[in-house]
Amino acid sequence: MSATGLELEGRLALVTGAGRGIGEAVARALVAHGARVIATDLAPEGVGKLAREHPGHLTARFLDVTDAAAVEALVAEAEDSLGPLDIAVNVAGILRSSSVEDLTDEDWAATFSVNANGVLHVSRAAARRMTGRGSGSIVTVASNAAGVPRAGMSAYAASKAAAVMFTKCLGLEVAGRGVRCNTVSPGSTLTDMQRALWTASDAESEAAAAQRVIAGDLATHRTGIPLGRIADPADIAEAVVFLVSDRARHITMHDLYVDGGATLRA
Numbered sequence: 001m002s003a004t005g006l007e008l009e010g011r012l013a014l015v016t017g018a019g020r021g022i023g024e025a026v027a028r029a030l031v032a033h034g035a036r037v038i039a040t041d042l043a044p045e046g047v048g049k050l051a052r053e054h055p056g057h058l059t060a061r062f063l064d065v066t067d068a069a070a071v072e073a074l075v076a077e078a079e080d081s082l083g084p085l086d087i088a089v090n091v092a093g094i095l096r097s098s099s100v101e102d103l104t105d106e107d108w109a110a111t112f113s114v115n116a117n118g119v120l121h122v123s124r125a126a127a128r129r130m131t132g133r134g135s136g137s138i139v140t141v142a143s144n145a146a147g148v149p150r151a152g153m154s155a156y157a158a159s160k161a162a163a164v165m166f167t168k169c170l171g172l173e174v175a176g177r178g179v180r181c182n183t184v185s186p187g188s189t190l191t192d193m194q195r196a197l198w199t200a201s202d203a204e205s206e207a208a209a210a211q212r213v214i215a216g217d218l219a220t221h222r223t224g225i226p227l228g229r230i231a232d233p234a235d236i237a238e239a240v241v242f243l244v245s246d247r248a249r250h251i252t253m254h255d256l257y258v259d260g261g262a263t264l265r266a
């Protein structure tokens with residue numbers, strides 16, 4: 001713990017998909033715990049706003065995680081200008097909802113390009129540097145859909161399962177060199193990604209749609225959420241902050257579900 005009592009003071013963190021939703025909450029939480037944050041996203045508005053709110057603590061950068069060369073260049077440039085990277089958090093993700101019969105090759109490729117390849121690009125660039133220094137922490141935000149089949153989400157669920165297993169394998173390879181790699185697997189969380197699922201199929205109010213998710217749906221084999229609420233992005237950010245902190249210094253290759261019990265950990 002630092003003199004100020006902020007446990008992440010002095011650490012430099014990279015967050016992808018930080019422009020809104022869970023990534024934004026993660027970036028805010030890391031700053032609140034004392035870290036300096038490089039908030040990256042495909043869309044410039046959200047991270048630009050974050051930078052204006054946190055001058056001196058948060059830097060905004062454009063980054064498309066599907067572009068391996070751009071990821072490598074950004075991490076190199078960030079280390080040159082801001083110092084060694086201690087923390088990398090993969091949050092960028094996309095969801096294309098479709099039955100397998102209607103799923104296009106492009107849907108599949110685009111989903112894997114962000115959710116799996118993007119995680120490889122960022123984690124590899126971070127791990128190459130962290131292992132040389134003998135310390136670092138990487139967290140991938142996956143999904144509880146990686147562990148339990150979901151109707152209409154095959155590409156998404158498969159890409160998230162790839163991201164989870166990739167992160168565990170990386171964790172094994174780098175454990176002996178002081179780098180920890182973990183995943184946080186959220187369930188339904190109130191963000192634009194979740195709202196897009198609701199508005200695609202119904203015109204009901206947000207509260208009614210949320211209630212349907214909480215109650216579950218036998219027809220789609222969803223159990224509902226035993227804790228009786230949809231997650232806030234901050235609930236996921238809490239888990240990320242814990243895993244990157246020294247409180248989790250003996251935890252690696254772990255998959256932390258933050259889903260209110262929705263998957264019954266099946």
Ligand SMILES: NC(=O)c1ccc[n+]([C@@H]2O[C@H](COP(=O)([O-])OP(=O)(O)OC[C@H]3O[C@@H](n4cnc5c(N)ncnc54)[C@H](O)[C@@H]3O)[C@@H](O)[C@H]2O)c1
Nearest residue numbers: 017019021022042064065092093143186188189191192193
């Ligand atoms: N919201 C949920 O219910 C939920 C549940 C489980 C897992 N997740 C996962 O959590 C993560 C964040 O989800 P969210 O709900 O905040 O989503 P969101 O759609 O609200 O935000 C995702 C962010 O990622 C960015 N992004 C998309 N493609 C990118 C790319 N190629 N490069 C860089 N940035 C890119 C977007 O611009 C956006 O800012 C995702 O990986 C998602 O799969 C979300």
